[in-house]
Amino acid sequence: MVDSQFDKVRRSTTPLQLDVVEAFARGRLSRREFIQRATILGLSTGAIGAVIAACGGSTASGTAAASKAPGTSAAASAPASAAASVPAVAGGTIRVASQRPVSIDPIAMQDLGGYGITAQCFEFLCTLDTAGSNIAPGLALKWTPNADGTVWTFNLRQGVMWHDGTPFTSADVVATMERLVAAGNAGLKGILGPGGAVATDANTVTFTLLGGNGNFPYLVSVFNAQTLITPKAYVAGTTLDKMPAGTGAWKLVTYNQATGATFARNDAWWGGKTPLDTTEYIFFDATGPMVTAYQGSQVDAIVQFDVLSGKSLLTDAGFNVIATEAALHRQIWMRTDTGQFKDKRVRQALALTFDRPALIQQLFQGKAQLGNDHVIWQGYPYYDSSVPQRAQDIEKAKGLLAAANVSNLTATLHAGQLLEIPDLAVLLKSQAAKAGITLNVAVESLDTFYGAQWCPAKPADPPCSGAAELGIVDYGHRATPDVYLNAALKTKGIWNSSQYSSPDFDAAFKQFQTSVGVDAQKAACTKIETVLNDETPIGLAYFYNYLGGSSKTFSGVYTSALGQMFLSATSKVA
Amino acid sequence: MARYISRRLLLSLVTLWLLATIVFIIANVLPNDVGRTILGPFASQETVDALNARLGTDRPILVRYADSMLSLATLDFGESFITGKPVLPDLLAAAARSAKLAGLALLLTIPVAIIAGLFAARRRDRPSDRAVVLLGVTSSSIPEFVTGTILVVVVGVQFQLLPVLATPPPNADIPTQIRYLLMPATAMAIVYFGYIARMTRAGAIDVLQSDYTRTATMKGLTTSQVMRRHVLRNALIPTVAVIAVQIGYLFGGIIAVEKIFNYNGMGQTMLFAAQRKDIPTLTAGAIIIGIVYMLATLTSDLIIAWMNPRIRLDAGK
Numbered sequence: 001m002v003d004s005q006f007d008k009v010r011r012s013t014t015p016l017q018l019d020v021v022e023a024f025a026r027g028r029l030s031r032r033e034f035i036q037r038a039t040i041l042g043l044s045t046g047a048i049g050a051v052i053a054a055c056g057g058s059t060a061s062g063t064a065a066a067s068k069a070p071g072t073s074a075a076a077s078a079p080a081s082a083a084a085s086v087p088a089v090a091g092g093t094i095r096v097a098s099q100r101p102v103s104i105d106p107i108a109m110q111d112l113g114g115y116g117i118t119a120q121c122f123e124f125l126c127t128l129d130t131a132g133s134n135i136a137p138g139l140a141l142k143w144t145p146n147a148d149g150t151v152w153t154f155n156l157r158q159g160v161m162w163h164d165g166t167p168f169t170s171a172d173v174v175a176t177m178e179r180l181v182a183a184g185n186a187g188l189k190g191i192l193g194p195g196g197a198v199a200t201d202a203n204t205v206t207f208t209l210l211g212g213n214g215n216f217p218y219l220v221s222v223f224n225a226q227t228l229i230t231p232k233a234y235v236a237g238t239t240l241d242k243m244p245a246g247t248g249a250w251k252l253v254t255y256n257q258a259t260g261a262t263f264a265r266n267d268a269w270w271g272g273k274t275p276l277d278t279t280e281y282i283f284f285d286a287t288g289p290m291v292t293a294y295q296g297s298q299v300d301a302i303v304q305f306d307v308l309s310g311k312s313l314l315t316d317a318g319f320n321v322i323a324t325e326a327a328l329h330r331q332i333w334m335r336t337d338t339g340q341f342k343d344k345r346v347r348q349a350l351a352l353t354f355d356r357p358a359l360i361q362q363l364f365q366g367k368a369q370l371g372n373d374h375v376i377w378q379g380y381p382y383y384d385s386s387v388p389q390r391a392q393d394i395e396k397a398k399g400l401l402a403a404a405n406v407s408n409l410t411a412t413l414h415a416g417q418l419l420e421i422p423d424l425a426v427l428l429k430s431q432a433a434k435a436g437i438t439l440n441v442a443v444e445s446l447d448t449f450y451g452a453q454w455c456p457a458k459p460a461d462p463p464c465s466g467a468a469e470l471g472i473v474d475y476g477h478r479a480t481p482d483v484y485l486n487a488a489l490k491t492k493g494i495w496n497s498s499q500y501s502s503p504d505f506d507a508a509f510k511q512f513q514t515s516v517g518v519d520a521q522k523a524a525c526t527k528i529e530t531v532l533n534d535e536t537p538i539g540l541a542y543f544y545n546y547l548g549g550s551s552k553t554f555s556g557v558y559t560s561a562l563g564q565m566f567l568s569a570t571s572k573v574a
Numbered sequence: 575m576a577r578y579i580s581r582r583l584l585l586s587l588v589t590l591w592l593l594a595t596i597v598f599i600i601a602n603v604l605p606n607d608v609g610r611t612i613l614g615p616f617a618s619q620e621t622v623d624a625l626n627a628r629l630g631t632d633r634p635i636l637v638r639y640a641d642s643m644l645s646l647a648t649l650d651f652g653e654s655f656i657t658g659k660p661v662l663p664d665l666l667a668a669a670a671r672s673a674k675l676a677g678l679a680l681l682l683t684i685p686v687a688i689i690a691g692l693f694a695a696r697r698r699d700r701p702s703d704r705a706v707v708l709l710g711v712t713s714s715s716i717p718e719f720v721t722g723t724i725l726v727v728v729v730g731v732q733f734q735l736l737p738v739l740a741t742p743p744p745n746a747d748i749p750t751q752i753r754y755l756l757m758p759a760t761a762m763a764i765v766y767f768g769y770i771a772r773m774t775r776a777g778a779i780d781v782l783q784s785d786y787t788r789t790a791t792m793k794g795l796t797t798s799q800v801m802r803r804h805v806l807r808n809a810l811i812p813t814v815a816v817i818a819v820q821i822g823y824l825f826g827g828i829i830a831v832e833k834i835f836n837y838n839g840m841g842q843t844m845l846f847a848a849q850r851k852d853i854p855t856l857t858a859g860a861i862i863i864g865i866v867y868m869l870a871t872l873t874s875d876l877i878i879a880w881m882n883p884r885i886r887l888d889a890g891k
Contacts, residue, residue, distance in 0.1 A: 102656060110613070184621075257657070258667060258838040259741050282739065282836075285846065289739070289836040296730040296738030447611070457607075457619065494618065
């Protein structure tokens with residue numbers, strides 16, 4: 001029975017989907033990786049469950065795993081009932097503390113505050129699963145790639161209405177994509193060109209990409225925040241408050257950038273009736289007042305907070321912390337072309353002084369994952385854990401420095417005044433001192449740091465060639481590592497502050513970009529991880545969690561790592 | 575008097591022009607890239623250049639200055655570099671919020687401080703006078719953000735008697751608005767109590783020692799008649815001047831208080847604009863605060879002139 005279902009799945013899949021199924025069946029992918037990759041490639045919940053069951057996973061656990069995974073029928077059919085297991089009270093309002101949006105123009109916005117507000121009304125083709133970790137069907141119910149990942153077909157959800165009662169169709173998706181391509185959306189640049197999205201019928205859109213891409217659904221998902229689907233008639237540059245619209249669970253009622261926004265339930269939402277009647281967003285410019293507002297019972301949820309300002313929330317028995325694992329990280333760049341870190345042994349030595357577990361504990365109270373001096377985060381489906389983890393080894397660091405004929409190494413570590421970065425710099429200084437490396441910490445305003453130390457505008461060619469010898473720069477969450485690899489590490493990358501130039505790395509990155517199958521992507525990533533870990537143009541000690549949360553008087557709140565809080569399944573606990 | 579007022583108004587215009595010029599110089603003279611600041615460090619140089627061209631910030635500084643002054647002269651404050659919307663409506667809304675907070679703070683502090691100052695002056699060097707002076711010095715030496723934080727922790731979080739956020743819900747009635755503003759206004763009032771009480775006390779002591787007060791007392795007037803007819807009017811002249819300056823200061827926004835209580839008044843709005851190099855908002859905001867300062871000091875001068883005939887006569891000349 002199980003085998004016959006498995007065979008049925010194999011027969012009905014596209015070559016790329018089959019590649020993932022075979023990789024799992026042969027043990028080359030873990031169950032988690034399989035679920036993640038199969039979802040990206042548009043494999044249905046039933047198919048995922050059948051494959052897991054056929055490959056030795058118990059039906060129950062397989063189903064449970066699949067139900068947590070994006071693309072499952074549970075996630076697809078009834079988002080508003082996701083919190084059904086908790087006794088709930090119908091009705092009410094949740095008050096959410098959010099950072100003040102700079103812009104709520106769904107196409108041009110660039111801040112987490114704007115992402116959070118617009119995502120209450122507009123929706124993505126691929127939304128976030130209720131576990132908060134991966135994509136799930138949103139306005140698209142199903143997506144399928146062709147054999148080489150150059151053409152993706154998205155089948156849209158039927159019966160979806162815009163807030164004004166007009167039906168949502170493929171024409172809205174095509175118009176949105178054209179606007180995004182014209183605006184130069186960072187995630188789609190070089191992936192989708194003008195005319196690349198075509199409406200095959202009222203409920204189907206075909207994307208013909210500029211090249212093969214195995215991660216395309218990520219780029220039209222919650223992880224590429226500007227790809228919210230807007231109505232065909234929407235004009236680029238219009239803000240949500242000027243043209244309130246959307247297909248989502250909430251309708252914008254009031255918006256005031258100075259104070260906040262209110263939303264009312266969209267009774268015609270395809271996901272069903274939301275338990276709450278209304279939601280209220282209160283805007284803040286800093287995390288500290290958000291925390292006191294929660295403690296003073298004036299807000300019920302906080303979209304994002306950092307460990308330093310929100311330490312008390314981590315131990316608050318009444319607060320449910322949502323710690324979303326994310327690719328958020330800091331890169332400690334070292335100039336590879338000139339200066340004291342030109343020899344890779346010196347760079348390795350500095351990286352060997354990092355006491356990573358201690359950094360994670362002291363800076364994030366454990367809410368982070370180990371970094372291994374490369375940008376392939378553990379959450380990426382192509383991450384290879386077989387590359388040995390670098391750990392603190394002071395003797396080895398001293399040995400490498402001696403081998404490189406370096407003694408009394410003294411350098412200035414530049415750090416911007418941002419969140420935990422100054423503290424990280426101080427901790428790195430004390431850890432490096434154990435190997436005889438003297439780091440002088442220079443904490444600078446962000447203007448000075450970015451303008452004079454990280455990537456000064458001049459000299460412009462190659463980019464960042466005016467960067468300081470050593471510094472710490474912040475990187476946000478990305479659904480795929482392309483931006484980190486392309487901008488920060490590729491030869492002449494626009495944010496390549498270490499001036500790293502490696503034919504091996506460039507070749508591995510090219511291989512990663514053009515590969516679509518499981519084995520090819522993973523092989524490319526193994527190479528990338530190995531090369532970066534060995535050549536160490538950057539130190540990368542941790543990937544830290546995105547922190548948000550809500551009072552335990554509410555259930556069913558979940559967030560992305562990009563400031564979007566999902567409240568359609570939220571209800572007051574009885 | 576009319577001539578005096580016209581002259582003051584003319585001088586005010588010159589002052590506003592100087593103010594706008596200073597703000598323009600501060601915002602533009604330091605090396606900065608408006609496009610880069612707005613778009614952030616990760617934006618491409620082409621995008622930054624395009625934004626600078628669109629905003630006009632790549633033009634020569636004198637052209638921008640002339641343009642800026644011309645706009646101000648025609649009361650066109652321009653559009654925000656960040657939101658693209660006209661700056662005036664948002665600034666006026668912020669100004670209204672600041673006015674409410676400053677108004678409540680002054681309402682709380684002025685009567686209490688004046689009464690305390692007069693009370694202390696009449697009991698000079700007695701324990702009650704010492705107590706008022708000590709209270710005044712203590713209250714004015716604790717910064718608003720310390721008082722505000724203590725109030726938030728104790729009154730807002732611990733006992734939950736008052737809201738820790740100062741922004742009331744939309745369409746809140748006046749009592750609700752006052753309830754929301756009470757804690758930040760109290761934090762501000764505590765600081766200004768000290769200034770005003772000590773100023774009133776000093777003024778009252780001077781007047782109480784003057785010959786005309788002694789004469790009035792010897793004429794057989796009662797203490798309350800002496801206080802009301804002779805002391806109060808003259809003793810309060812320096813206090814009025816101090817209050818006028820404080821109005822402008824309070825209105826300009828006590829950023830720390832606004833931050834603690836998450837109140838988006840002029841202080842936070844201006845800080846937000848400064849951090850993002852939103853020069854139109856910054857310039858217009860400075861002008862609005864300047865106008866409030868002018869009006870407050872002009873009003874105080876008129877009140878002082880009304881209170882003191884000698885000043886009135888000088889003004890007439």
